[in-house]
Amino acid sequence: MKEKHVPGKRYGMIIDLDKCTGCGTCTIACAAENNVSVRSDESDKERSITWMELFKITNGKEFPHTEVCYFPRPCMHCEEDGRGHHQPSCVSVCVATATKLDHNTGIVSQVYTRCIGCRYCQAACPYKARYFNWWDAYFPKGKGLERYLSPEVSPRMRGVVEKCTFCHHRLMRAKNLAYAEERRELEEDEYITACAEACPAQAITFGDLNNPKHRVSQLIKSPYAFRLLERLNTKPKVYYLSNKDWVRKLADNYLPGEFEKIMKLSG
Amino acid sequence: MDSPLLPEGVKRCSTKAFFLWTLPWLGLLAWGGLSAFLCLWKGLNQTNMSNIFAFALWIVFDLAVIALGAGAFFTGFLTYIIGKKELKNVINAAVIIGFICYSGAIAMLGIDIGQPIRGWFIFWHANIHSMLVEVSFCITCYLMVLAIEFVPIILGNRQLSKIRELNIFGHNLHETMAVFAATGTFLSFFHQGSLGGMFGVLYARPFAARDGFFIWPWTFFLFILSAIAAGPCFTILCTKLTEKLSRKKLVPDNAIQLLAKISAFLLSLYMVLKIADTLGWIYGVVPRAGLKFIDFYQEGPYGVWLVVCEIIIFGIAPAIILLVPKARQHDGWLIAACLMTCMGIVLNRFVFIVVTLAIPVMPFDRFWGYLPTWQEWGIAMAVIGYGFLLFSAAYRYLPLFPKERELNPVTE
Numbered sequence: 001m002k003e004k005h006v007p008g009k010r011y012g013m014i015i016d017l018d019k020c021t022g023c024g025t026c027t028i029a030c031a032a033e034n035n036v037s038v039r040s041d042e043s044d045k046e047r048s049i050t051w052m053e054l055f056k057i058t059n060g061k062e063f064p065h066t067e068v069c070y071f072p073r074p075c076m077h078c079e080e081d082g083r084g085h086h087q088p089s090c091v092s093v094c095v096a097t098a099t100k101l102d103h104n105t106g107i108v109s110q111v112y113t114r115c116i117g118c119r120y121c122q123a124a125c126p127y128k129a130r131y132f133n134w135w136d137a138y139f140p141k142g143k144g145l146e147r148y149l150s151p152e153v154s155p156r157m158r159g160v161v162e163k164c165t166f167c168h169h170r171l172m173r174a175k176n177l178a179y180a181e182e183r184r185e186l187e188e189d190e191y192i193t194a195c196a197e198a199c200p201a202q203a204i205t206f207g208d209l210n211n212p213k214h215r216v217s218q219l220i221k222s223p224y225a226f227r228l229l230e231r232l233n234t235k236p237k238v239y240y241l242s243n244k245d246w247v248r249k250l251a252d253n254y255l256p257g258e259f260e261k262i263m264k265l266s267g
Numbered sequence: 268m269d270s271p272l273l274p275e276g277v278k279r280c281s282t283k284a285f286f287l288w289t290l291p292w293l294g295l296l297a298w299g300g301l302s303a304f305l306c307l308w309k310g311l312n313q314t315n316m317s318n319i320f321a322f323a324l325w326i327v328f329d330l331a332v333i334a335l336g337a338g339a340f341f342t343g344f345l346t347y348i349i350g351k352k353e354l355k356n357v358i359n360a361a362v363i364i365g366f367i368c369y370s371g372a373i374a375m376l377g378i379d380i381g382q383p384i385r386g387w388f389i390f391w392h393a394n395i396h397s398m399l400v401e402v403s404f405c406i407t408c409y410l411m412v413l414a415i416e417f418v419p420i421i422l423g424n425r426q427l428s429k430i431r432e433l434n435i436f437g438h439n440l441h442e443t444m445a446v447f448a449a450t451g452t453f454l455s456f457f458h459q460g461s462l463g464g465m466f467g468v469l470y471a472r473p474f475a476a477r478d479g480f481f482i483w484p485w486t487f488f489l490f491i492l493s494a495i496a497a498g499p500c501f502t503i504l505c506t507k508l509t510e511k512l513s514r515k516k517l518v519p520d521n522a523i524q525l526l527a528k529i530s531a532f533l534l535s536l537y538m539v540l541k542i543a544d545t546l547g548w549i550y551g552v553v554p555r556a557g558l559k560f561i562d563f564y565q566e567g568p569y570g571v572w573l574v575v576c577e578i579i580i581f582g583i584a585p586a587i588i589l590l591v592p593k594a595r596q597h598d599g600w601l602i603a604a605c606l607m608t609c610m611g612i613v614l615n616r617f618v619f620i621v622v623t624l625a626i627p628v629m630p631f632d633r634f635w636g637y638l639p640t641w642q643e644w645g646i647a648m649a650v651i652g653y654g655f656l657l658f659s660a661a662y663r664y665l666p667l668f669p670k671e672r673e674l675n676p677v678t679e
Contacts, residue, residue: 046635047317071631082470085396092397094397095388095394095399095403096389096393098388114392116381118381119321120322120465122318123322124469124471125471128318131318134311134312134316135310157382159381229471229628231555231556231557232473232556232628233470250630253558255554
């Protein structure tokens with residue numbers, strides 16, 4: 001039977017911060033899956049590469065009232081630049097068209113062989129989700145890391161910017177399989193990112209935001225769902241979930257009294 | 268030793284003295300050469316730039332020298348298009364300053380990008396929505412225009428002008444200068460503006476983001492205005508420095524005074540619009556992002572003093588000095604005001620680049636600091652060394668100031 005083709009997918013994810021334990025498995029899975037180069041000394045956090053970065057936030061209160069939350073931050077795969085233009089901030093500024101928003105998938109790609117390394121996209125991204133290769137790609141030999149290298153993802157050369165691609169190669173793989181099986185549509189779990197797959201707490205849910213059958217599209221309707229820096233109007237496709245007020249408040253900037261008003265409106 | 272190359276009827280220092288003068292500048296060039304080699308060979312890890320400070324000292328220098336080099340196109344516009352004949356006495360110097368600034372900026376940009384060999388992708392795979400593409404196109408084209416404007420000055424050399432064909436070529440090129448001045452004005456208008464636009468369109472960075480007109484954020488217009496206000500001031504400073512060092516009067520007062528007067532009005536207009544823009548930002552962009560003005564000035568060394576310096580000390584103060592005829596006619600006040608104007612523009616570019624990136628947007632993110640490495644300083648200083656060398660050589664061997672002979676008759 002021929003399936004009906006549904007155009008315009010919007011892949012996205014929702015991360016349940018109340019489930020996240022801050023174990024960092026998503027970060028490691030992402031780096032291993034995507035051939036992210038390492039350095040012999042990874043303590044220089046300003047120049048290390050972590051597509052899925054883990055922030056630790058606290059409610060700022062003294063013990064015993066202190067609460068901690070871990071905030072995983074992949075590329076937000078924004079839909080707009082903040083002024084209503086239908087391309088993310090990083091895409092509209094890129095000089096060499098090395099990064100594009102695919103309107104069929106919603107994924108913001110990065111063409112490493114076209115990037116000239118001007119880093120204007122890094123300046124444009126408020127989430128700091130873009131990383132520059134300050135060194136040549138390095139995978140220490142004899143420590144097993146080279147055996148993990150994936151043939152599906154090209155390693156990046158020195159002098160270019162890289163970022164989370166929502167494991168785009170996994171989408172390609174799933175589509176190839178579907179094509180071989182003469183299917184036009186992917187099942188919900190056929191294409192998920194490495195971080196979503198690896199999360200031991202199942203805090204990350206990935207899928208098509210446009211497909212009402214996908215869990216992610218149902219979860220983003222929760223009154224506790226929110227996006228990072230939502231007021232900037234960049235329309236990220238990464239959502240977060242938390243029933244803690246202080247966590248939701250820390251996800252954006254608010255003038256005194258503004259957050260309380262939003263709370264009242266949403267009940 | 269090089270006397271046959273020197274312009275006729277003017278006095279120059281001895282070859283030995285000139286050689287000694289060039290040594291510190293050659294030293295800066297050597298430092299820059301070593302730094303450039305290391306950055307190209309080992310990569311940009313030789314700098315202290317980071318994923319937070321994606322733009323740093325070099326971009327500040329780039330934007331600063333491009334703003335200061337605006338004297339070239341603006342003086343050309345005033346001389347050839349508006350017809351301010353007295354400025355012909357300073358146009359050659361302005362063109363060479365512009366050439367130094369633009370060629371220096373492009374050389375720095377070549378090292379600043381991670382993949383210099385792919386630099387041509389900007390033109391081949393151009394993203395027409397990017398302000399940086401407009402900047403790159405216009406700067407490259409304008410450097411060609413500046414090179415063409417430089418040619419008749421080079422051909423004015425005593426020995427070269429003896430070659431009939433070159434003399435005729437140089438003369439004819441000079442006659443068509445209005446066309447190049449107009450082209451230069453058009454190109455400069457867009458790249459000065461786009462440099463401002465580059466930061467105004469960072470809509471997701473509330474510190475830099477600006478509202479605007481159609482596709483242009485207000486910074487587009489402010490950068491043009493600030494560049495044409497500061498450019499003539501920098502031309503005056505370079506001329507005055509040459510006069511002090513050579514102990515000669517090189518440019519008639521009326522040319523300098525005209526530039527200072529025009530700069531005064533432009534700077535005043537710029538300050539009015541800059542204040543309006545700042546207020547618009549404080550009451551528009553900033554609260555929309557859920558922030559207060561003071562939120563941007565609480566971390567690190569970047570306090571409200573930046574705004575005070577930019578608007579009052581290096582903005583309103585020099586504008587007043589330059590507006591008052593008696594003050595601008597006094598050499599000391601004139602130089603001080605020009606220096607303050609130039610510092611204000613450099614500070615403005617610094618704020619838009621470094622402070623924009625230093626201030627975190629995510630509420631839970633931390634403030635990061637940045638200090639350049641010696642390699643970064645080396646490349647920046649090399650542009651200064653290159654500027655001194657080229658300008659000194661041009662002054663020594665070319666008819667840079669047409670009235671020099673008249674103002675300084677050589678008494679045998």
